[in-house]
Amino acid sequence: MRKIGLIGGISWVSTSDYYTLINKGINEKLGGLNFSECLIYSFNYADIKKNNDANDWDSTFEMLFKGCEFLKSGGAEAIILCANTMHLIADKLQKAIDIPIIHIAEVTATAIQKKEIKKVGLLGTKFTMELDFFTDKLSQKGIEALIPESEEDKDFVHWTIFEELGRGIVTEETKKRCLEIANKLIKNGAEGIILGCTEIPLVIKKGDLSVPIFDTTLIHTQAAIEFQLS
The missing domain is CATH 3.40.50.1860 (Rossmann fold)
Structure with a gap:
């Protein structure tokens, strides 16, 4: 199984749904006690929203880039941004890291x-x-x-x-x-x-x-x- 990294906390509600759906999906495919091998980097959403409200997407990019690097260092082979809005910077992130971002x-x-x-x-x-x-x-x-x-x-x-x-x-x-x-x-x-x-x-x-x-x-x-x- 290939390991994935989830950028979460944007919000925690949907991150919980991502974790649940991915694990259930893996188990449906493989059965038994097989579940997703994954890492989660969860942000404090207030920090993200403060940047976005100020139209400061560069600061949000720096935060998510560090999160992606953290997940990559843990062995993640692909990144999942657990929010639609964060894909505003997905293409920029993809150019900055050398593992795929699965674009929503x-x-x-x-x-x-x-x-x-x-x-x-x-x-x-x-x-x-x-x-x-x-x-x-x-x-x-x-x-x-x-x-x-x-x-x-x-x-x-x-x-x-x-x-x-x-x-x-x-x-x-x-x-x-x-x-x-x-x-x-x-x-x-x-x-x-x-x-x-x-x-x-x-x-x-x-x-x-x-x-x-x-x-x-x-x-x-x-x-x-x-x-x-x-």
Whole structure:
């Protein structure tokens, strides 16, 4: 089994999901008492968010680079960034380290392409929705991304990720509003919805919408499992 390194704490809620899903996936493949051989470097999310709010991605890069180097020194053969937003600096990190980073947007784009879908709705932090680090990976596969049209809707999704979901808080009111926003995207032509934040699956689940859901946490962890067993 190939050893992987997880960059976590961004947030701890989704890091816990990553650890659970990867270990369950390995066990489903190998049975017995076989589980994932992995390392986790978990950050204090407050330090990361302070940088991001100040648009100081260089400081965030330095923090994650040190984390990646730590995991590499422990024998990790690939890096998993356990958050969509952190992939804003994934390409820069990849150039700085000599082990692969399994990119969440690339594996998500591949999953969408397999469904022969050309237009998807994207929900995530405002960084993920508005910047091009995620959508560029989609467009390279011929996939168009739609994001919420109103600033109010984008602000709501962004706020709830940091103030509720990232703390493990789930409410029916937030679920209802997120589904309303997703359904607006479907009305505008989205043939599928990307849950482009690793916490959004807490409120939008399979069967909640009339179109396919692309859970980036599930897709990303499956790619990690495939790497480990390759």
